Amino acid sequence: MVSRRNFLKTGAALAALSVLPAGLATGCSRKEKAIGVQLYSVREDLQKDFDGTMKALVEIGYKRFESYGYGNGKFFGKTPKEMKKYMTDLGAVMTGSHTGSGLLAADDEKGWDFWKKNAEDTAELGCKWIVQAGYPVDQLQTIADVKRFAEQFNRCGEIAKANGLKFAFHNHIEEFHPVEGLVPYEVLVEDTDKELVTFQIDTAQMVYGGFDPVVMIKSHPKRFANWHLKDANPDGQGSTEFGEGLVDFKALFEVAELAGLEDYYVEQERYNMTPVEALKYDYEFLMKAPYVKW
Numbered sequence: 001m002v003s004r005r006n007f008l009k010t011g012a013a014l015a016a017l018s019v020l021p022a023g024l025a026t027g028c029s030r031k032e033k034a035i036g037v038q039l040y041s042v043r044e045d046l047q048k049d050f051d052g053t054m055k056a057l058v059e060i061g062y063k064r065f066e067s068y069g070y071g072n073g074k075f076f077g078k079t080p081k082e083m084k085k086y087m088t089d090l091g092a093v094m095t096g097s098h099t100g101s102g103l104l105a106a107d108d109e110k111g112w113d114f115w116k117k118n119a120e121d122t123a124e125l126g127c128k129w130i131v132q133a134g135y136p137v138d139q140l141q142t143i144a145d146v147k148r149f150a151e152q153f154n155r156c157g158e159i160a161k162a163n164g165l166k167f168a169f170h171n172h173i174e175e176f177h178p179v180e181g182l183v184p185y186e187v188l189v190e191d192t193d194k195e196l197v198t199f200q201i202d203t204a205q206m207v208y209g210g211f212d213p214v215v216m217i218k219s220h221p222k223r224f225a226n227w228h229l230k231d232a233n234p235d236g237q238g239s240t241e242f243g244e245g246l247v248d249f250k251a252l253f254e255v256a257e258l259a260g261l262e263d264y265y266v267e268q269e270r271y272n273m274t275p276v277e278a279l280k281y282d283y284e285f286l287m288k289a290p291y292v293k294w
Helices: 039-048 049-059 080-090 111-127 142-160 183-192 203-208 213-219 247-254 277-288
Strands: 036-037 064-067 093-097 130-134 168-169 197-202 225-228 265-266
Touching: 036 039, 036 093, 039 049, 039 064, 039 277, 049 080, 049 277, 064 142, 064 265, 080 093, 080 111, 093 111, 093 265, 093 277, 111 142, 130 142, 142 168, 142 183, 168 225, 197 203, 197 213, 203 213, 203 225, 213 247, 265 277
Parallel strands: 036 064, 036 265, 064 093, 093 130, 130 168, 168 197, 197 225, 225 265
Antiparallel strands: none
16 A cells, blocks of 8 residues: 555635535536646655646646645645645645644643644645554554544644644554454544544545545544545555545445535556546546535
């Protein structure tokens, strides 16, 4: 499985695009579907041709982007102000940022200063979301450790809120492996403040972890305001184009309101075509899906 852990160490939007319409209204036209994309999906293309890749995604129809790899006060080598203008010139907006840290001590001034500066820069970029994008499994060997991580999330949520942001945690697989008879992911959900912390479901990773996203949502209503839509390859290795894998997107969107869904992003890390072609395929899949209402 491809992971973003290596990025953790380095690591007002357009009104019509950054706010969930009241309810999940039916009958929306194509242009009203607010489909986002996580840029990690085209990580290699961005390194080769950043501008060309970004323009290609906008041409597909993506207008909402999620960043990754924040470091040294910059996003893809640009200051928040520079990146915000760049996105505006593209006719798009960066609505979220994947970032993160390991488990911090309460008195780790350097670690908490990172989160404060990170939140300030993410807000200046015009984002709505700041997302802890990984699970430092080596530091979380006991349930007591996991509970400390939950406390950290609450504090991150407070920092985010102070900057006009929302804080979320993005799952991988490790947090579904039982520790001391408990599932760490469920401990994190139960031990965090619902007013400060939401959970960004990575659909494929959750399925690979042995859990059904729909069941998880029903078990913890209104805790999953942010989704990564990713189809789980049937061979158990990485992701595939939408509709070709194990994720039941129709069932998922049927519980969108129960989840408290506000934003969702396409992510794919393994492809049967070029990455840009795969993201176009996924975009059209969602555009044509009658159960995707916004």
